[in-house]
Each structure stands twice: as C-alpha cells, then as structure tokens.
Amino acid sequence: MLTLRINGTEHQLDLDPAMPLLWAIREHVGLTGTKYGCGMAQCGACTVFLNGAPVRSCSTPVSVAAGGEVVTIEGLVKGLGVGALGKVGQAVRTAWLELDVVQCGFCQSGQILAATALLAENPDPTNAQIDAAMSGNLCRCATYARIRDAIRRAADALV
Amino acid sequence: MKTTNHQMATIAPDTIENAGRRTFLEAGIAAGAGLLLGLRIGPVPAADTGHAGTAPAAAATFAPNAFVRIGTDDTVTVIVKHLEMGQGTFTGLPTLVAEELDAAWDQIRAEGAPADATRYNNLLWGSAQGTGGSTALANSFEQLRKAGAAARQMLVAAAAQRWQVPAAEVQVKDGVISHHAGHSARFGELAEAAARLTVPTEVRLKDPAQFKLIGQPGLHRTDGPSKTDGSALFTQDVRLPGLLTALVVHPPRFGARVKRIHDTEARAIPGVERIAEIPSGVAIIARDFWTARRAQDTLRVDWDETDAMTEGTAEILARYRELAKSPGAIARQDGDVDAALAGAAQVIEAEYSVPYLAHAAMEPMNCVIEPTDHGIRVWNGEQFQTGDQAALAKVFELAPEQIEIRMLFAGGSFGRRANPASDYLIEAAHCYLALRARLPVKLQWTREDDMRAGWYRPLYLHRIRAGIDSKGRPVAWDQRIVGQSIIAGSAFEPMLITDGVDQTSVEGAANLPYAVPHFRLDLHSPQLPVPVQWWRSVGSTHTAFAGECMIDELAVAAGQDPVAYRLRLLKNHPRHLGVLKLAAEKAGWGQSLPKGRGRGVAVHESFGTTVAQVAEVTVRKGGQFRVDRVVIAVDCGLAVNPDVIRAQMEGGMGFGLSAALLGEIRIEQGSVIQSNFHDYQILRIDRMPEVEVHIVPSAQPPTGVGEPATPVIAPAVANALFAVTGQRLRSLPLRLSP
Ligand code: FES
Ligand code: FES
Numbered sequence: 001m002l003t004l005r006i007n008g009t010e011h012q013l014d015l016d017p018a019m020p021l022l023w024a025i026r027e028h029v030g031l032t033g034t035k036y037g038c039g040m041a042q043c044g045a046c047t048v049f050l051n052g053a054p055v056r057s058c059s060t061p062v063s064v065a066a067g068g069e070v071v072t073i074e075g076l077v078k079g080l081g082v083g084a085l086g087k088v089g090q091a092v093r094t095a096w097l098e099l100d101v102v103q104c105g106f107c108q109s110g111q112i113l114a115a116t117a118l119l120a121e122n123p124d125p126t127n128a129q130i131d132a133a134m135s136g137n138l139c140r141c142a143t144y145a146r147i148r149d150a151i152r153r154a155a156d157a158l159v
Numbered sequence: 160m161k162t163t164n165h166q167m168a169t170i171a172p173d174t175i176e177n178a179g180r181r182t183f184l185e186a187g188i189a190a191g192a193g194l195l196l197g198l199r200i201g202p203v204p205a206a207d208t209g210h211a212g213t214a215p216a217a218a219a220t221f222a223p224n225a226f227v228r229i230g231t232d233d234t235v236t237v238i239v240k241h242l243e244m245g246q247g248t249f250t251g252l253p254t255l256v257a258e259e260l261d262a263a264w265d266q267i268r269a270e271g272a273p274a275d276a277t278r279y280n281n282l283l284w285g286s287a288q289g290t291g292g293s294t295a296l297a298n299s300f301e302q303l304r305k306a307g308a309a310a311r312q313m314l315v316a317a318a319a320q321r322w323q324v325p326a327a328e329v330q331v332k333d334g335v336i337s338h339h340a341g342h343s344a345r346f347g348e349l350a351e352a353a354a355r356l357t358v359p360t361e362v363r364l365k366d367p368a369q370f371k372l373i374g375q376p377g378l379h380r381t382d383g384p385s386k387t388d389g390s391a392l393f394t395q396d397v398r399l400p401g402l403l404t405a406l407v408v409h410p411p412r413f414g415a416r417v418k419r420i421h422d423t424e425a426r427a428i429p430g431v432e433r434i435a436e437i438p439s440g441v442a443i444i445a446r447d448f449w450t451a452r453r454a455q456d457t458l459r460v461d462w463d464e465t466d467a468m469t470e471g472t473a474e475i476l477a478r479y480r481e482l483a484k485s486p487g488a489i490a491r492q493d494g495d496v497d498a499a500l501a502g503a504a505q506v507i508e509a510e511y512s513v514p515y516l517a518h519a520a521m522e523p524m525n526c527v528i529e530p531t532d533h534g535i536r537v538w539n540g541e542q543f544q545t546g547d548q549a550a551l552a553k554v555f556e557l558a559p560e561q562i563e564i565r566m567l568f569a570g571g572s573f574g575r576r577a578n579p580a581s582d583y584l585i586e587a588a589h590c591y592l593a594l595r596a597r598l599p600v601k602l603q604w605t606r607e608d609d610m611r612a613g614w615y616r617p618l619y620l621h622r623i624r625a626g627i628d629s630k631g632r633p634v635a636w637d638q639r640i641v642g643q644s645i646i647a648g649s650a651f652e653p654m655l656i657t658d659g660v661d662q663t664s665v666e667g668a669a670n671l672p673y674a675v676p677h678f679r680l681d682l683h684s685p686q687l688p689v690p691v692q693w694w695r696s697v698g699s700t701h702t703a704f705a706g707e708c709m710i711d712e713l714a715v716a717a718g719q720d721p722v723a724y725r726l727r728l729l730k731n732h733p734r735h736l737g738v739l740k741l742a743a744e745k746a747g748w749g750q751s752l753p754k755g756r757g758r759g760v761a762v763h764e765s766f767g768t769t770v771a772q773v774a775e776v777t778v779r780k781g782g783q784f785r786v787d788r789v790v791i792a793v794d795c796g797l798a799v800n801p802d803v804i805r806a807q808m809e810g811g812m813g814f815g816l817s818a819a820l821l822g823e824i825r826i827e828q829g830s831v832i833q834s835n836f837h838d839y840q841i842l843r844i845d846r847m848p849e850v851e852v853h854i855v856p857s858a859q860p861p862t863g864v865g866e867p868a869t870p871v872i873a874p875a876v877a878n879a880l881f882a883v884t885g886q887r888l889r890s891l892p893l894r895l896s897p
Contacts, residue, residue: 019449027404027447032396033389035570036448037521038606042836045521073389096387100379100802103810104245105386105393106521106570112387131845138836140521140571141245142813144847146806 002066006031007075007082017063021055022046024062025072033073033109037138044137047110048072052085054117073109076116088158089116095154103141111137115151124155225278226306227256228270229314233334233347235262237303240272240279240288241295242542243382244520244569244576245810246865247803248295250380252303254800255296258372259307259365260314262346263334269381274544274564289543291577291693293766293863296799300861301364308362310353317352318344367858373799380803382568393570394525397538399599402527403432405590406451406603408441408460409612412467412829413688417441419461425454432596434458437589439582444594448603468688468829472618475687475826476512479620479641483510487639487681488659491669494677499635503626507716511623511705512890515824516616516694517839522570523609526587529599534561535591539584540569542577546650550581554588573695573814578614579649582690610839611831615824616694617643621668621705625675631717633710633728635677638668642701643691644684659684663693667702667765667870672735673710673728689826695814699765699870704891707761707874712887721760721878722748734794735762737855738771742792745853746773755779756787759879761871767862768795772812774848774875778883782895786816786848786876791868793852796859804864805852811868812850817842819873821892 004011004024011029020039025031025048037045039058046058049071057065071082077093079086092115095101102108111134118125118133125133130151139147228236237253249269257267272279276288282298311331319326322342330337337343372378385391410416420441422434430450434443441460445451470478500506527538534557541547541564548559555562569576578584587602594600604612619642626635644661646652655662660682662669669680694700714724722743729735739762743749748758755778762771775788791808798804821840825832833839877888886895 016449016453023447023449026396027398027449030398031389032392032398035393035522036395036603037523038836040606040835040837043521073387077388093387097379097383100383100806102245102380102383102386103247103806104243104521104569104571105382105391108386109389135843135845138521138841138843140519140573140814140841142810142817142842142847143806144813144842144844145809145850147844148847 004065006070007072007080015062017061019062020058021060021062021065022057031072031074035106035109044110044114045107047113054113085116085120088120091154091157092116095150099146099150101143101146101150103143107139111147119155123158226303227310229346229350231347231350233266233345234268235266236268236270238272239269241290242566242569244572246807249382250803251296251800252299253381254372254378255303256307258370259304260311261331264378266334271566274548276545287545289545289577293866297862304364305362308364309359312359312362313353313356314346314349316356317349376801378800391568393522393568394538394540395522397527399529401598403444403446403598403600404448404451404603405442405444405600406455407586408455408458409608410440410462415462415464415467417460418463421459424457428454433594435593437593439586442590442593444590471827472825475618482641482683483620483622483639487683490660490665490680490682492679496635496637496677496679499677500624500626503634504629505716506624506626507712508624509709509712509889511621513619513701513704515618516818516822517610517824518573518575518694519841520571520573520575523604523606524583525603526584527599527601528587528591530597536563538565538567540576541566542572547581547584550585551588554585574693607834610834613690614692616700617691619701623709625713627713627717631719633675633713636675638680640664641683643687645691645693663698666698668706671706672732696765696866696869699763703763703870704873707763708877711878734769738762738769738792738794741853741855742771742773742790746790748773757879757883759875759882761874763871765867768864768867770867770871772871772875774879776879782897784895788849790851794855794857795864796857796861798854799861801854804854807864808852808868809850812872813842813847815869815872819876819891819893823892
C-alpha cells in the first residue's frame, strides 16, 4: 500500500512501486487529463507537479511520489492542493482560452502546467526564456506561436 | 452558391428518410430535449448525377438531416459529423448553424455525430462518412446553414403561434426571439412548441451581407474549455467497467510473421489475462497498461522472416533512380516536350527526393472495443466511419449497423486515423476476439508502435528537366515521379486511380499553375512492403517541394526575381497571384536584409485553397540555420472563422516545417530505425518562427484550411537557404553543408 496525495485528496493504492506515476494517476486514480505521449520524458504530455515542481510522470516511479503532493491539470484548474500556484494556473488557462491556443488539445495539459511552472518562477520571461522553458513540451499541432503569446499575456495579467 | 448541385447529388436514397426523421423527432421530444431537428433539404436538380458511388439523382430527391438540437435549457447543440482532430471543425461547423439560427455564440455546443452515413455522409465523398482532404467545412457549408435556417423558421413559427402575431413580424437576434408588441422569448422557452411543428422543406438562407458570426473574429473554440481543464475525452481516456488494456508486439521487419512465442514468464505476471497470436503480431491483454508493458518486456518472439522485407531506404532510393530512367504512366501531356527541350536555350535538370514520414500524432493510435447487446461499440478518434464500420463488421461477422461508433476527440491525426485498411481498429478487434471473454478491451499503442508499425508518407523521387528560352521563359517541363501508390488496393482505387495514375501521387504537379506550353508528367508506382498512407496535404507534401524549388531554379537561371518570375507565369491564376502578391508585400520582399539572412518564397494550391509563404532565414557558420519569420497569405474563399484559419495556417506551416527541418523515417533491412521522439525529432517551440497570417477577402464558397499550409514551407525555406548560401538543397530534411 502506498499513499498518494493528488489535488489535495489522499489515495491508498496497492501498486507496483515501479509503476510510473502517470499510469497510477490515469488508470488507478482515474484522472485522465494527464496524457501518455512517449513514455520516455521526451514530450511533456504527462507533466504534473510533484511538490510544486513540474515532473514527467511517465518517468517518475509512483513510489517516488508517495507521500508527496501531486497536482494534475484537473487540480490546477480547480485550485485543489496547489497553493500559490493556483493563481498563476488560472491566469495561464484564461490566456489559453482567450487566444484559443488549443488545437487537438492532447499536449495542452502538459503545456499549461509547464507554462504555470515557468511563470511561478519567472513572472516576466523573455521570448528566449519562454522557448527554453517550454522546449520539453512537444505540440505536434505546432501551436507554439500562440503558446508564446499566451504566456506573455498571462504574465501581463499577473503583474 | 456553386457547390449546391454537387452537394445535392450526393444525398442518400429517400427510403431511410422518413423513418430516420421520425425517430429523431420522437427521440427529441421524449427525452425532453425540446427541438430536435430532422431536416429534409431541397430537391436535387435532375441534371446532376455525376458523382461516383452515389444513388442516381432520381432516387436522391430528399434526405434526412439531424444537425441541431435545442434544449429547454436554451443550449443549442450542433451535431458535427466530422472528427475534431485539432483543425477546428467543432467550431467551424457550429458557426454555420449559429449564423442562420441567429443564436448567441455562447449558447452553442458541439457534439460528435454517430456513424451513420445515411445522415452524416461527407457530401464530397458520395455515400461515405469520414473526414479528410480538408473537406469538412466545404461540404457542410450549405447543409448546416440550411439546418440552422430551418430551426430558426420553426422557432419563429412557434413564437408567432404563441403570440398570435404574423411570423413575418417575429425577429431573432443573439438567441432571443421577439416581437415589437413586447413579446420576447429565449430559444429554450419555445423549443418544445417548435418541435411539434412540421419541418419545413424549404428554407431561405441569409444573404452574405447579413452575416453576423461568419467572418467575425472572437468566436472562441467550442473545445477550448474542455481541452484546458483535462476533461476532453480522447480514446486514451476511455474508462469502462472491466476494461482491459491490450498491447501488441509487432514484427521487427515488414513482412515477418510470428513463429514462436516464449511467454512463460509473461503469463506468470499477476494481471496478465491473455497472450495470443493475432494476424498483426502478438497481443498481450492485461488489467492495466503497466502490467501489459511489463509482460511485453519479458516476452520473446521468434519471427519467421521468410517473406520479410530486406531492403532499406538506400536500396529503395537506388531502385527509384533506376526506374526514373524509363517512362512511366502519363499523368498529363501538353504539346511536344522532347522537341521543345531540344530547342530550348538552356535545359535545367534536377532530382528531388523526400523520405518516409510518420504522422506521429501526439496521441498514439488506440481504440476501444466494447461488447453490447446488439453488437460492438467502438470508441475511437474516428476519421473514416464508413470504411471502419465495414472492416470491423467483417472481422466480427456482423452487419455494419451492428458496429456502433463513438467518435471521440483525436489527439491529432494528420490523416493517420483514416487508415485505408482500418489497421489499428482491426487489430483492436482481434485483441478482443483473442480474449474470448465479453469484456471491453482498449488497444493502446506505445509511441514505439506508433512510430514503427508503418503507414507512412511514402518516399518519393522526382526528376525534372525544364527548358527556358532566350528570355528565360519556361518552354518545356518534363517531370517524372517515382513512389508507392497510397490509393492502390484501397476502397478509393476505382475513383482515384485512372489509366494507371494514382491522382494523389501527382496532385500539385499535374496541375502545375505556371504557363509552360510543353508539359509532360509521368509516374512510376512501384510496390513495396512498406505500408503507406496519406499524410497532411497528401501528394502536395512532395509535389510542392519539387515544383516550387524547380521554378525557383528556373528564375535563377533566367536571372530574374523569384516573385516577379512567378507572377509573370501565373496570369491565368488570380488566386495564386493574389496570395503571392499579398505575402510578398507583407514580408517586405525586395527590401535588403543583413548579411547571412535571406528570404525564400513558395506558392501552392491544395484542396482548393491557395497559400503563399515567404520564409526568412538566418544562416550561421557551419551550416546551422534558423527560420526566423514566416509570412503567410491564404485564399480559402469566404473566411468563415478567421481565427481558426489563422490557427491552421500557423500550425499547418509548423507541421510542414517539422518535416522540412527534421522529419525522416529510415528503413534498414526492412526495419524502421526510429522509435520515439528522441530519434524522430519533431519541431519544438525553440525552432518555431514568428508567424504572420493574412487572409485574402473573398465571397467565394469556403474551402478547407487544415492541410494547405503544410506543403508550402519546405520549398520556401529551401529557396531562402539558396538565396543566402547558393546551395540548392533538393532533398528533405534540409541539411546545409558547412
Ligand atoms: S509521456 Fe512523459 S514525457 Fe512524454
Ligand atoms: S494541440 Fe495537438 S499536440 Fe498540441
């Protein structure tokens, strides 16, 4: 048995400790906003916060997350268990909606979490800093131009 | 509008109409949903019987439509018959309904239609239901406006009845129905009354001058909220009681077969339900993904490689070069090319090539098969209902109607989910059958499966010889294309292969827009065991590259400016002229740039939409380069959703840039080398240029925008690199020598 705190709620789970956190979240807790895209830390679709920092849940064993605080896209948007990140996450999501960033949408949970992490650390990033921080998150639909614009918009909204 | 006749001819026979319509109206009232509209749309002109695969016009006089549902809670649900895979169809199609209905945009919801080609066929595909070829908006333009207009007419009639006023005096605006005597009602309040009225057989559509939503910016995507809070449902996200996960071990080489499975260890893993050979490999079915994955890691398979492919990319290319020496099947021939080449002042000869490419949608292929009392329910990012229903019916030995399909969002497709052989759906079906239990099964491909199990944009080789006269004008163009046919062996073969020419292999080349008096295009379609498929913009992915680079070569040989050269040769192509001029002007074509920087241009039409792009590049020492800025001009007829168009131009260009800079699937000894995003790189944000999109104003019927931006960028960048370095790159991905 291990204990996972996800979006402020505790879950007791009987899982292989080596199981990636991604599959625990998706298939055993039932939160499917976090996506499988590559399984090897290449695409960022599986990004979640672990103790306030973005991690690739496909490459993080669930045992590593046990006892920690996990936040997924569902929690970020509802402000569950996120603390100060919640405000940043809201601003990011609002900018995403205003600029209609999404296309297929499959990468976007990861993009929104990565953007939130960036703005939480650097409230006024340059284009180069945005590119550096976001280059681990693939978007096959290439919504990148709007991702940049939305991050700048969210940054402006937060000052 | 011009599209009317064609659309009308493709409607299904009227035998289904009454039953279908009645069911829908009844269902709507019974469910308390208010007005559920089954609409019969206007008569078919007797003259138009021209579409393949459709019922003759006489039998297709009327047909049912079920596209609008208005709830008593005031929501307007638009039933969308096309797959939302990112291209914005869940926004574009509802715009058409909302416009004619005079609804407020925020009361609009979009919902995917079930598989039912009698009501939801693609009007440009005859009797088939599916999404592709950038046809969603074009084929729905009139159909959905009529659906919206009919709903409006019924709401107005209901209001007139309730208020005892003439219908002509009733107004509708922003979702509110009113009369000057002081009456006012929301749609929801009149929905039930309207549902009891007779469905009109004729409706009047707005004059485009009255459009309030069409053409307006600021209509937000209907799928925006659910795709930013984790609630949007993709196939990957389907959860059902008892659902099992299937992974499949695919052969390491195309054509290899299972000889022996060593699964003792794998079977011993708790939660592994079944391991069995299926036609496409070995299925591992387990209680969850991780259990299946662990079993996969321990499983060993001996493969029978008797019939396995032994060639690789290098051998294929060598073979194609040999083939290119002999004439192929003629796709188009004007004048006397050989004589014109012999008499030309200068002949330029070049070979262009492009590699195999994977679609690599962010959501790896997957499909859920669920047993029901009536047959089988399929959960899928469903792109080709008619083909998949028929294919699955065969596997399950059921009637196609017993295959119910739930169309979910697709995490990208780029053509992949409309597979001509229904490959992954059939594989999912075999996994289910191998289980021998009535439990739902989700086939989940890993990224590695998605990358290596085939169905690529084919590798192509082009050889072009072109002659110019003493003034630099092209007098002859002789082009030969070598590459696998996508269409051969598919259901589309009778329609799309004519006189031995797969039209999708030559599209974009056979219709070269430039004025060249002597022209010949021929084609070799060799057969290979590599499964190939349409990939965002299909034939244009390679024909635009070869054609738009070659015309640049001619401009250089003629000593002329590439834009001016093209403009002179495009006199009869006003849309090409329009986008080319607009892009050049906005990009500042002709203005000087600092050393190491340069511009390149390309213009290309696909799926009726014309796109020009000007790419600005910076080249550094050592052959490293960066695309800094891309200016795009597009003519897609009437711009229904300008912002969706912009998004598709940005993303479609980025998708093409990914292939231009990075994309290559390499095969060695029948095996695919790439396996995941570390060795099949796709564009990341740090290489995304600044993009500017300009839309040519137009009142012509709208054409699609999902694909046409993709093929234009590779030649634009290649031409820009030539402008800076003098190096002419003729194969993709683009690599400068240091
Ligand atoms: S799924 Fe984790 S990084 Fe791709
Ligand atoms: S929106 Fe489709 S992968 Fe990013």
